[in-house]
Amino acid sequence: MERLYSLAAELTALPSVSGFEEAAFGRLGQITDGLFDEVFTTPTGSFVGVVKCGRPGAGRLIFDAHLDEIGFIVSQIHKDGFLSVTNAGGVDTRMLSASAVTVYGKKAVRGVFTSIPPHLKNPDDKNKKLELKSLYIDTGYKEEEIKEIVKIGDFAELYSPLFRLENGFIAGKSLDDKICVAQIIRAVEKLDKSKLSCDLYCAFTGGEEIGGKGATSASYAIDADWGVALDVCNPKTPESKNFLDDITVGGGCVISYSSTTSRFLTKALADCAKKHSLKTQLKGEPGRTGTNAHYIFTSRAGVPCTNLSVPLRYMHTGVEVVNLSDVFEGAVLLAKFTEELGDIKK
Amino acid sequence: MKLTPLFKKLCDAFGPSSLEDEVREIILNEITPRAASVKVDKIGNIIAFKKGKSARRKKLLFSSHMDEVGFMIRHIDDDGYAYFGTVGGINESVIPGKKVVIGENRIPGVISAKAIHLQTPDERGVSPSVEKLYIDIGAKSKADTLTRLCVGDMATFAPDFEYFGSDRVKSKAIDDRFGCYALCELIKKDLPYDAFFAFTVQEEEGCRGAAAVAFGEAPDEVVIVESTTAADIQGVPEHQRACVLGQGAVISFMDNSTLYPRSAIENIKTLCNENNIKWQLKTLVAGGNEARVYQTSQNPAVVAAVSAPVRYIHSPACVADISDLAEVEKLLLKLAESGLVS
Numbered sequence: 001m002e003r004l005y006s007l008a009a010e011l012t013a014l015p016s017v018s019g020f021e022e023a024a025f026g027r028l029g030q031i032t033d034g035l036f037d038e039v040f041t042t043p044t045g046s047f048v049g050v051v052k053c054g055r056p057g058a059g060r061l062i063f064d065a066h067l068d069e070i071g072f073i074v075s076q077i078h079k080d081g082f083l084s085v086t087n088a089g090g091v092d093t094r095m096l097s098a099s100a101v102t103v104y105g106k107k108a109v110r111g112v113f114t115s116i117p118p119h120l121k122n123p124d125d126k127n128k129k130l131e132l133k134s135l136y137i138d139t140g141y142k143e144e145e146i147k148e149i150v151k152i153g154d155f156a157e158l159y160s161p162l163f164r165l166e167n168g169f170i171a172g173k174s175l176d177d178k179i180c181v182a183q184i185i186r187a188v189e190k191l192d193k194s195k196l197s198c199d200l201y202c203a204f205t206g207g208e209e210i211g212g213k214g215a216t217s218a219s220y221a222i223d224a225d226w227g228v229a230l231d232v233c234n235p236k237t238p239e240s241k242n243f244l245d246d247i248t249v250g251g252g253c254v255i256s257y258s259s260t261t262s263r264f265l266t267k268a269l270a271d272c273a274k275k276h277s278l279k280t281q282l283k284g285e286p287g288r289t290g291t292n293a294h295y296i297f298t299s300r301a302g303v304p305c306t307n308l309s310v311p312l313r314y315m316h317t318g319v320e321v322v323n324l325s326d327v328f329e330g331a332v333l334l335a336k337f338t339e340e341l342g343d344i345k346k
Numbered sequence: 347m348k349l350t351p352l353f354k355k356l357c358d359a360f361g362p363s364s365l366e367d368e369v370r371e372i373i374l375n376e377i378t379p380r381a382a383s384v385k386v387d388k389i390g391n392i393i394a395f396k397k398g399k400s401a402r403r404k405k406l407l408f409s410s411h412m413d414e415v416g417f418m419i420r421h422i423d424d425d426g427y428a429y430f431g432t433v434g435g436i437n438e439s440v441i442p443g444k445k446v447v448i449g450e451n452r453i454p455g456v457i458s459a460k461a462i463h464l465q466t467p468d469e470r471g472v473s474p475s476v477e478k479l480y481i482d483i484g485a486k487s488k489a490d491t492l493t494r495l496c497v498g499d500m501a502t503f504a505p506d507f508e509y510f511g512s513d514r515v516k517s518k519a520i521d522d523r524f525g526c527y528a529l530c531e532l533i534k535k536d537l538p539y540d541a542f543f544a545f546t547v548q549e550e551e552g553c554r555g556a557a558a559v560a561f562g563e564a565p566d567e568v569v570i571v572e573s574t575t576a577a578d579i580q581g582v583p584e585h586q587r588a589c590v591l592g593q594g595a596v597i598s599f600m601d602n603s604t605l606y607p608r609s610a611i612e613n614i615k616t617l618c619n620e621n622n623i624k625w626q627l628k629t630l631v632a633g634g635n636e637a638r639v640y641q642t643s644q645n646p647a648v649v650a651a652v653s654a655p656v657r658y659i660h661s662p663a664c665v666a667d668i669s670d671l672a673e674v675e676k677l678l679l680k681l682a683e684s685g686l687v688s
Contacts, residue, residue: 082580092462093471095443098661100506100516110510112663117577118437119632120586129471130439136580138657138665140511163445163454166494169484171445171456238427238480239460250486290463313482314458317443321456321482 001324004186004331005170007031009162011178015104017071017155018088021045021206021214023104024067028181028204035188036202045206046218051188053196059225061341062201062303063187063334064215064292065180066208066231069173070316071157072137074103074150081143082136083111085156089209093130095317100159101137105150110159111137160318168324169249175320177208179310180230183327187334197342198225208292215292219299226265226341227305228334229293232322233283235311243284247311250323252279253330254309258289261297262304269306269337278333279326281311308333349515349668352376352530356523357515358505360452362416362433363548365500366390369412369526373545376530381543390547391555393563396532398539398682406685407542407565407647408532408678409556409636410525410572411549414518415660416502417446419481419495426485428455428495432476434550439473440661445504446481449495454504455481503662513668514591520664521573522549524654528571528675537682549636556636560643567610567686568640568647571678573666574598575633576655588632589655591666594624594673596653603634604641610650610686617680624673628653648686652677 010031016024028047029039036049047067052058070089077083083103097115102108114136137156139146162172184202191200201222205214208231219227233254234240235247247254255270257263273280285307288294293307308330313321352372361369373392378384382397392412415434422428428448432441442459459474481501485491507517517523529543542565546555560568578590589596597614599606618625637649654674657665 078580080578080580084580090462092443092465094439094459094473097437098440098658098663099443100508100663110508110516112510112516112658112665114579115437115440115658115661117575117582117588117659118435119575119588119630120577120582121437127472130473131471134581138511138579140514140516140665142512145512160445165454165456165482165484167484167486167490169482171454171482171484234461234464236425237460238423238425239478240464244464313461314443314456315461315463317458317461319443319445319456319458321458321484323484 001168001328004182004324004327007182007185008170008179011181012162012172012174015157016067016069017157018068018207018209020155021067032185042218042221044214044217046214047204048218049202051200053199055197059198060201060222061198061338062203062219062222062224062227062296063184064203064205064227064229064296065184066177066214066292067181067204068206068209069157070209071155074152074154074156076152077147079143081141081146082138083150084136087132090316091132092316093132096135099318101156102159103137103139103150103154103156105154107149109139109149111139111156114138158318169321170324171319171321173318173320175312175322176232176315179232179322179327183230183331186331190331190335192339195339200338205292212292212295215295216299219296219303223300224303227296227303229291229296229305229307231291231309232312232315233309234315235313237313247281247283249311249313249321250326251281253326254281254283254311256283256285256289256307256309258285260288261293261306265304266306269308272337272340273333276336278329353527354507356527357507357517357519360447360502361412361414362500362502363413363550366412366547373526373530377533380534387558387562389555389558391559392545393559394533394543396537396541396543398537398541400539402539402685404566404685405542406567407544407563408529408569408571409544409546410529411522411546411555411636412526413548413550414502415550416500419497419499422488422491424488426488426491427480427482428491429480433500434660436660438476441479442474444662446501447504448481448501449499453483453494455483457481514665515668516663516665518662518664520656520666521659524573524666524671525571528678531675532678532682535679541682546636553636553639557639560640564645565647568649569681569686570635570637570649570651572635572651572653573656573659574628574653575659576657579657586630588630589626589628591655591657592669593626594670595677596626596628596655598628598651600631601634602631603638604649606650607648610648613687614650617684618677621680623676650686
């Protein structure tokens, strides 16, 4: 678990807003140094590490976790140095007032989202929607100073170093989906390569938050036989009801049966979890899973793909919450699943 | 201009109204060697007396509050989430998405709300009301939460003091650890005249500590050293900015609870001008501070408020300009030399 925590802490701190994933490639290469037999990147922001089984004509399995995270792109630099930003991905504006951010210009600088002072708030505005265009990033620099550092088009992301809650729960930004990048790395570290009968392609893909462009192109390049999309999913919280109430953080990773994924591969994953007594939860997803499973499945002439998710509270905020034991058991499951994949008929 | 490490230490300290112990401890350690006498009164205010070279006919007191805004746990639900109320005025828009620390053991928690994917179109962008917000500490159950905290426990935004931008600081609780810091630094200096210093409790819930000091000490002149809201942000018209970062010490002529005596205001302006101290008037009637209770006590004092302009006050990320803090410090030294009314 300590290894997972330190991986998650480092990965969540890596800058990789959708469209700017390349910024994370260098460090990701160092973190995974020695883990893969081969590494390549794609022009759409994906970093792919390959574990070869050494058998000629072996099938190819993709593990996909998206490398990008939601964030902001500087759209205007105002008088007095305040920055206007536009969103990359689904940003929840309710979380932003007086939140810290990092702006990646010539150097990384800290910023704070403005909050509207109470004396300027009209009581009638209580139910008014807060739009991103009425918030600004305050970097503490004057206009001429910030213009030396930041230009329009630079990106910014929430600043929220990972920290621990009770009982193995952890909180921070971009655990969607860096926690799954960490999970895949742990799975490969735990893999018994002597049992391997397929080649494993670990695809840390770009652009998921803006429509899966990284997974689409990486999957095309890999030309795989099977795929597992690793992502996060919404669990029970005080505001949820019905079907989400069965999914709890700490209850294990979530296997989704979906009308848009491969039934036999999903069942194989669920059976594998059962066989090794690994804690998982089931979820019925009538339509798309909202993960890269969709893009991998429809790649080329079709790739049987399923989806394993880490239950995560408060998705797309600076205080996303997951439980390390869910992530760890999921990593063990991925390793076992990979080792035993040869037994599964295509 | 450099701030001493004391400023960060004070800002990072835990001190919601009525639980100022950690702040009090820091201040006592800091000032006890330098003041002639230091006492803690029955409700937790610190009152320090600094001997100057000469006595003063009028009793001059500087006052800053030790407490900060925070949260109090009111209910723990079946899954172990802790619901709370706010202590002091916290705008609900700055609460979600933030890290907090709770209780004696400073247990970390997060305040959030359901993910954007699950919100109805009507819910998007609208801050949930405080009653609907809750703290998640990573509990397994209600019983698990109850082993770690209980109803009545208090929380604050998590400490995260940082220097940033060009000579600016960002932190929780700059209101009013800045005042506490400035008074500590003033006590450490050699002063020409005797002066009294109050570090008060429970300002954020109605200036309750200061009321006791006003009664017990009966000062003739009181200088409130505060942090005041600066709305000099993009999109706010100039006439609504109240005060501006980088423009120096803020002098109030009126706020929501006090009309300040004109003679004191004029005296402060003159002092600033004669000593090259940058100052600005608070251009908006907003907020309020301890001046009210000193002015309306059984021994009404002549009051003035000298403040640092602070953006995003009562949030986890208050922003202040170090140069303003320096101007306030310079002004306080001059006030200690000349008194509030010459």
